[in-house]
Amino acid sequence: MRGSVWAEIAGCFAFCAHFRLGQPAWWLIPGLASLAAFAWVLTLVNIAAAGRAYAAYGGVYVAASLGWLWMVEGRQPDRWDLLGAGICLVGAGLILLGPRAS
Numbered sequence: 769m770r771g772s773v774w775a776e777i778a779g780c781f782a783f784c785a786h787f788r789l790g791q792p793a794w795w796l797i798p799g800l801a802s803l804a805a806f807a808w809v810l811t812l813v814n815i816a817a818a819g820r821a822y823a824a825y826g827g828v829y830v831a832a833s834l835g836w837l838w839m840v841e842g843r844q845p846d847r848w849d850l851l852g853a854g855i856c857l858v859g860a861g862l863i864l865l866g867p868r869a870s
Contacts, residue, residue, distance in 0.1 A: 772805075772806050772809035772810055772825075773825070773828055773829055773832040774832065775802045775803070775805040775806035775809065776802075776803065776806040776829070777829075777832060777833060777836050778798075778799070778802045779798075779799045779800070779801075779802035779803035779805075779806060780799075780803075781799075781836070781840070782795045782796060782798055782799025782802065783795075783796065783799050786799070810822075820863055820864070821864075823860075823863050824860040824861075824863040824864045825860075826856065826860070827856035827857050827858075827859050827860025827861075827863075828857070828860055830852070830853050830856040830857075831853040831856065831857055834849050834850070834853050837849075
């Protein structure tokens with residue numbers, strides 16, 4: 769689901785760029801395509817574990833969003849951003865790798 773994270777962030781950023789940052793309307797076209805790709809990738813998740821996968825995805829999304837903040841927006845995350853993302857990733861790991869009753 770790694771690709772879906774970037775597709776979702778890029779799609780949302782395209783809308784933000786148009787509506788809040790004054791970019792031209794054509795920015796909505798790749799934004800829509802990116803969000804459609806995001807939705808399609810989510811359909812590839814094993815349905816039996818979709819809820820768990822989507823929950824863990826949240827932690828990955830937080831960390832990827834901070835990567836976007838740094839790489840695309842040019843703003844370096846601070847220690848609180850990194851600590852929060854670390855906590856989210858630990859939570860995602862617990863969701864995915866925690867022992868399960870059979």
